[in-house]
Amino acid sequence: MGGPSAEREVSLSSGRECAAALREAGFETIELDAGRDLAARLAELSPDVVFNALHGRWGEDGCVQGLLEWMRIPYTHSGVLASALTLDKQRTKAVYQDAGLPVVPSLLAKASDVRAGHVMTPPYVVKPNDEGSSVGIYLVHDGATAPPQLADSMPEEVLVEAYAPGRELTVTVLGNRALTVTDILTDGWYDYDAKYVEGGSRHVLPADLPPEVFDACMDHALRAHLLLGCRGISRTDFRWDEGKGAAGLILLETNTQPGMTPTSLAPEQAAHVGIPFPELCRMLVEDASCDR
Incomplete structure (x- = not known):
């Protein structure tokens, strides 16, 4: 849990909730904030299974999965390839498109070019290509005359995609x-606050x-x-323009490390179909592997 990504606080919240649920399910559970000494700590603790409650880069992009594969420690959620692929939004969209799944036009561009002028006809969205939780999203409205002035903290290369209007589904x-x-x-926009601030959505x-x-x-x-190639649990997000019927459905992205508090979207759906949160966490532990 935790880790150094932009989604650290979300991960800490997920980790605390999952640890409590795992204890309730009967597991001996140690909470480990992932730092640069992660490999040494794992070697010292020698766990039977790692429950991966990390979000964002390093925890969701295949990096920690590769470490756990090397150490031969079974872990929950998706493996190296699926994790790396899904956190690369543009490559994920290419997989969707090749399979005939509906997506909006998009491109990768230098952040400096995006600041200098429109690289796509508005309306469009600018976001990091490898972050989640709506971190660093800019919405450029229809008719906007000036390009977005991206923060200095944005990566050198960003994803620019046509804005998909409609309802947010998952x-x-x-x-x-x-x-x-x-x-x-x-x-309004389903941004970071809408996702994580109480009453935001x-x-x-x-x-x-x-x-x-x-x-x-x-x-x-x-x-x-x-x-x-996802394993265990994933969550795929959509936009639906209801004025276009079924043709208005667009895939946005697939998340291999969805939020894991009891009220997060994935656990909420599991509860709806009769899987309580401790049982959900138990199922993920029992599915753990370091071979796929």
Whole structure:
């Protein structure tokens, strides 16, 4: 849990909640804040299984997974390849597109070029290509005359993608089973505060959708999970422009390390289908591996 990424605080929250749930499920559990001494600490502790509650770079991009593979310690969630692939948003979209799943046009651009002028006709979104939790997102509105002035903390290369209007939907896949669809309601953009500040958003599940759209979300999420090689649990996010019917459904990204507090989207969906949070954490531990 924890770690040095921009999503450190989210990870600490997930880690604390998962540790409590694992103790309730009967596991002896040690909370470990991942620092530069992680390999030495793991060698000292010699755990049977690592429950990966890290988010963002180093914990979600294949790095810690590679370390655990090298040390032969079974771990939860996706392996090296799926983790590295899904945190690279542009490459993930290429996998979607090759499989015929719907995405919006996008490109990688130098942050300096994005600051200098529009690299895509507005409206569009600018974000880091390898972060989650809506860290560093800029929305450029239709008709905007000036390009976005990205913060100095943004990476040198960023993802620019056409803005997909509509409702924010998400589907969790557990094992090889899509659980349900959640409709995420906010007063504005579904940004970091909307995700993590109390009252920032409301979750409606199951989402009130036309059957063909609901079924398409479930199908697309499961296909994305399998195409990307995910293991254990993943969550795929969508936008749906309801004025276009089923043709208005767009895949945004797949998250191999979804938030893991009891009220986070994935555990909330698991609870909806009858899997309490301690049981969900137990299932992930029992699925742990360092061979795939």
